[in-house]
Amino acid sequence: MSYIEVNNLKKDFIVKKKREKGRLLREKETVHALKGVSFSVDKGELVGYIGPNGAGKSTTVKVLSGILTPDGGEVNVGGIVPWNERKKHVKNIGVVFGQRSQLWWDVPIIDSYSLLKDIYRIPQGDYESRLKELTNALQLDSIMRTPLRLLSLGQRMRAELCGSLLHRPELLFLDEPTIGLDAVSKLSLRDFLKWENREYGTTIMLTTHDMEDIAALCSRVMVLGHGQKLFDGRLGDLLEKYDTVRNVSVRYDGDANGLRLPEGVKYKQTEEGLELSYDPSRLPTSQLLGILQEAGNIRELTLQPENTDHLIAAMYKELDL
Amino acid sequence: MNTLRLYFKSIGMLLKSHLQYPSSFIMQTLAQLVMEGSEMMVVILIVDRFERLKGWSGGNLYFFFGVMSVSFYLTELFGRGITGDFPMMVRTGRLDTFLVRPRGVLTQVLCAGTDPRRITCIAVGIVSLIIGSGISGISWSFAKVLVLAESISMSCLLILGLFMIEAIFSIFSVKSVELVNAITYGGRSACQYPIDIYPLPLRALFTVIAPFALTMHVPAAWIMDKPLYGWPAWTAFVTPLSGAVVFVVMSVFFHLAMRHYRSTGS
Numbered sequence: 001m002s003y004i005e006v007n008n009l010k011k012d013f014i015v016k017k018k019r020e021k022g023r024l025l026r027e028k029e030t031v032h033a034l035k036g037v038s039f040s041v042d043k044g045e046l047v048g049y050i051g052p053n054g055a056g057k058s059t060t061v062k063v064l065s066g067i068l069t070p071d072g073g074e075v076n077v078g079g080i081v082p083w084n085e086r087k088k089h090v091k092n093i094g095v096v097f098g099q100r101s102q103l104w105w106d107v108p109i110i111d112s113y114s115l116l117k118d119i120y121r122i123p124q125g126d127y128e129s130r131l132k133e134l135t136n137a138l139q140l141d142s143i144m145r146t147p148l149r150l151l152s153l154g155q156r157m158r159a160e161l162c163g164s165l166l167h168r169p170e171l172l173f174l175d176e177p178t179i180g181l182d183a184v185s186k187l188s189l190r191d192f193l194k195w196e197n198r199e200y201g202t203t204i205m206l207t208t209h210d211m212e213d214i215a216a217l218c219s220r221v222m223v224l225g226h227g228q229k230l231f232d233g234r235l236g237d238l239l240e241k242y243d244t245v246r247n248v249s250v251r252y253d254g255d256a257n258g259l260r261l262p263e264g265v266k267y268k269q270t271e272e273g274l275e276l277s278y279d280p281s282r283l284p285t286s287q288l289l290g291i292l293q294e295a296g297n298i299r300e301l302t303l304q305p306e307n308t309d310h311l312i313a314a315m316y317k318e319l320d321l
Numbered sequence: 322m323n324t325l326r327l328y329f330k331s332i333g334m335l336l337k338s339h340l341q342y343p344s345s346f347i348m349q350t351l352a353q354l355v356m357e358g359s360e361m362m363v364v365i366l367i368v369d370r371f372e373r374l375k376g377w378s379g380g381n382l383y384f385f386f387g388v389m390s391v392s393f394y395l396t397e398l399f400g401r402g403i404t405g406d407f408p409m410m411v412r413t414g415r416l417d418t419f420l421v422r423p424r425g426v427l428t429q430v431l432c433a434g435t436d437p438r439r440i441t442c443i444a445v446g447i448v449s450l451i452i453g454s455g456i457s458g459i460s461w462s463f464a465k466v467l468v469l470a471e472s473i474s475m476s477c478l479l480i481l482g483l484f485m486i487e488a489i490f491s492i493f494s495v496k497s498v499e500l501v502n503a504i505t506y507g508g509r510s511a512c513q514y515p516i517d518i519y520p521l522p523l524r525a526l527f528t529v530i531a532p533f534a535l536t537m538h539v540p541a542a543w544i545m546d547k548p549l550y551g552w553p554a555w556t557a558f559v560t561p562l563s564g565a566v567v568f569v570v571m572s573v574f575f576h577l578a579m580r581h582y583r584s585t586g587s
């Protein structure tokens with residue numbers, strides 16, 4: 001049996017609609033946040049969990065971390081049913097919510113850690129060595145005595161990560177950890193997560209909208225939409241399916257005369273040169289290059305796939321999300 | 322024991338964060354003094370005008386007022402998580418962060434709130450207790466000190482229990498403030514005066530549903546050697562325990578309600 005087993009997980013929410021005129025009670029509507037999701041995750045896996053807003057990502061994480069009780073289905077994490085044995089379960093997990101803090105707002109972060117030590121009943125020696133290790137890995141030295149409210153977003157996220165890993169959880173949930181971070185912070189955060197995963201075999205489940213996070217970190221990706229699992233596998237396989245557009249930009253020496261582009265190729269003339277996009281399954285790349293070469297003397301040519309965000313957008317569109 | 326240590330460490334840290342803004346803290350603490358001081362002024366005026374209220378002397382009134390002030394504001398000082406901040410914790414999703422830690426939810430909620438500004442209100446209450454005791458000429462004995470301590474601590478549990486009704490409603494995202502305030506803040510205003518000056522329906526409300534009369538008036542009246550309704554001495558020891566009963570019942574409901582907690586979106 002795998003470390004995490006999720007079987008036919010269901011969760012409904014009752015949403016009250018706005019009261020209509022002349023009615024005493026508001027109408028209620030049931031929203032099916034999860035309509036029978038199943039998957040399993042092995043120990044030490046790094047899994048990305050993506051989907052548009054409202055797909056049920058956070059709901060899944062909340063059920064797996066014991067915050068919510070589902071309306072149906074089975075969940076087993078390391079032999080424990082999260083909502084039945086909440087306290088025993090959460091000892092083994094760490095959760096980082098991208099947009100809400102787990103540390104105390106007005107006090108130096110070192111004080112927050114010391115309180116977390118008591119909350120998780122971490123032995124003093126173990127706490128000290130782990131704190132030292134995380135401080136080094138996350139470069140927290142210079143901000144240890146700064147209150148959380150004075151930290152930048154990137155610093156705050158590093159501080160949150162340290163807080164959620166002090167008790168050495170086997171399983172770490174990250175809910176949009178890189179939201180709003182600058183490029184440098186994102187890169188160092190990803191490096192840290194890889195290191196933690198490699199060093200301790202920590203299983204990591206990551207929800208994100210940032211495809212680069214997935215590409216850099218996750219060997220496996222799950223796509224969720226309308227409360228159902230739509231894809232589960234390697235990111236490469238997912239992209240291949242929707243990788244239908246190539247972009248080419250060409251610059252000629254002088255004018256390109258008599259360029260005749262076949263149908264299905266979109267092009268745009270800009271000051272830099274010519275921008276083209278085409279579908280390689282319908283028009284072989286070699287054929288297109290031939291046509292381009294005949295038209296004149298090429299000075300510069302770049303060929304690249306559509307960026308990942310566009311691919312995901314295309315996928316969401318096709319799946320009607 | 323570990324839980325108690327955690328509680329005081331948390332409260333210590335919250336105090337530190339309050340003191341991060343010292344001038345605001347001092348101003349608000351003084352404002353509380355004015356507020357509770359004017360409440361006491363009402364009692365002083367009543368005593369000055371009437372001298373007696375249904376057989377209760379002025380000293381007796383100060384004593385009743387003192388028991389209520391001390392109990393109510395001790396609860397607000399140490400139980401702010403329940404008496405004030407809880408609905409906010411639900412709305413902002415802070416409750417989620419408690420649920421992912423290996424400690425009781427109620428423990429963490431209580432660890433997450435304190436209102437040190439209430440210290441001046443408690444001081445007013447203590448002054449009122451001392452004046453009341455002096456004028457009433459209470460002859461203190463060990464048993465009476467014990468009953469007073471029991472009365473105050475059980476009243477705190479009662480008040481905490483009543484505020485938990487509001488907490489339970491907010492778990493289901495129901496706004497109930499006015500309804501619940503009627504028995505919490507309403508109870509404070511009404512029951513700082515002896516219960517037997519009120520008509521029967523109010524007396525029933527504050528004896529059976531929100532038993533302030535049992536946790537405060539019965540023991541306080543016995544301490545002043547004027548047993549309420551002429552009840553025997555043992556009632557002064559036993560009836561305050563109703564506060565603990567209310568607290569336990571509400572804790573059970575609270576935990577049942579948490580099962581239906583829906584969290585907020587992110």
